[in-house]
Amino acid sequence: MHDLSFFRTNFERIAERLATRGGAINLEGFRALDSERRAAISQAEQLKALKNQHSQEIGKLKREGADTTERQKEVRAATEQIASLDERVAALDAQFQELLAGIPNIPHESVPLGRSAEDNVEVRRVGEPRTLDFEPQAHWDLGPALGILDFERAGKITGARFALYWGAGARLERALVNFFLDTHTRHHGYTEVLPPFMVNSASLYGTGQLPKFAADLFKIEASDFWLIPTAEVPVTNIYRDEVLEAEQLPIALCAYTPCFRSEAGSYGRDVRGIIRQHQFQKVEMVKFTRPEQSYDELDKLTGDAEDLLIRLGLPFRTVVLCTGDMGASSAKTYDIEVWLPGQNNYKEISSCSNFEAFQARRAGIRFRNGKKTEFAHTLNGSGLAVGRTWVAIIENYQQKDGSVIVPEVLRPYMNEEVIRPERKL
């Protein structure tokens, strides 16, 4: 959500910047609708002022014992007129809000111009993919073979795009969660939170999933509760409609949650394995900062996600998304992509974004800056997607005999050095 007056006064410049995102952005209608709306507001408010004035006079007259029947009739008539004007304002306002809500964030000046993922720019590459003297297997073969991953049973219990983890597979997932949270809280300065896994629609509106992306979400029937698609939603909304003190910032939080996504429209993509599931686990980092510090904090946050991969010994590269590939709310996004031998490619495992004040404005997250309150900047990033890290470990640490070496840093959490075939149950 943009700041209205800023939008008005910087119209041309903003339109130019937004054009770099590609896609049709209806800015032509903006001005016409804006002035129409303002005229309607003005008209309604003039009438209201008159009405208020008359009501006050009636009060005065009544106390003096005068008869006010005529005047009351007049005001009553005005009330009807006001009601119809208000209706018109509301209709225009809704139209206006819809237009405004559909306008994406302005890309930061450092974001490369481009149309699609192909124009993203690699900023660094860390670690070398291991050279294997055998044909690497994909996790969807390795997992079931080891008896740690079960798609048939998950399909029976729930349906497609769900997984059942067994034995060491389940423990590996849990070990990763603990390793991530411990590293963030002990080494990266985050405070751990455990939020609700369901949120109301106001929260989803605050972070921008609603109203546009309802189709991507699961809703609980006969309620206003939705399953969270990411911890970003409950954690960012912790401070919704609050005023923070400047000294509190930056605030850095991390949270483990399952995430639920309908994956509508992704039919045929990543159908094999656990890369794209309706439910997956994730540790998310969320920051609230002052405007002038948000880009430093974005770099740190991205580094915190990368640090996990470094500690795990997983090769990755980091790309900065181009203007055409960024999410609508983001001003700048880094994607971290981990090497997957089974697919012979890098695959997104974390997405770290600075939303500047775009979410904060929607969610009313402010801080006191001297005399004034100002919108904070919000940031978030995966640290990391647990399921995809699980895949990366299984595939990168696989051995010729199908067993998987447990990375050093996970051994205290796993209590074993090698994952070998489980007894079939």
Next chain:
RNA sequence: GGAGAGGUGGCUGAGUGGUCGAAAGCAGCGGUUUGCUAAACCGUCGUAGGGGGAAACUUCUACCGGAGGUUCGAAUCCUCUCCUCUCCGCCA
């Protein structure tokens, strides 16, 4: 699930139909005093939107959990709803 109490500005908290955008206190901001700090004192101090103004500012409108309603007029009355607290029941 049943019974009751309550939701007011950044915070605490008064206000039961008319001049209440809302007392008072705290915090904040500006100042006086002061060797420094603290205290004291004076002043100032809500948010959003519309109009006017280069600006300081000014004027109007809306907002006392949310949505409706009654009334010439609602923080105040009515209905629904959400949330918090207390007690009972149930439950991991």
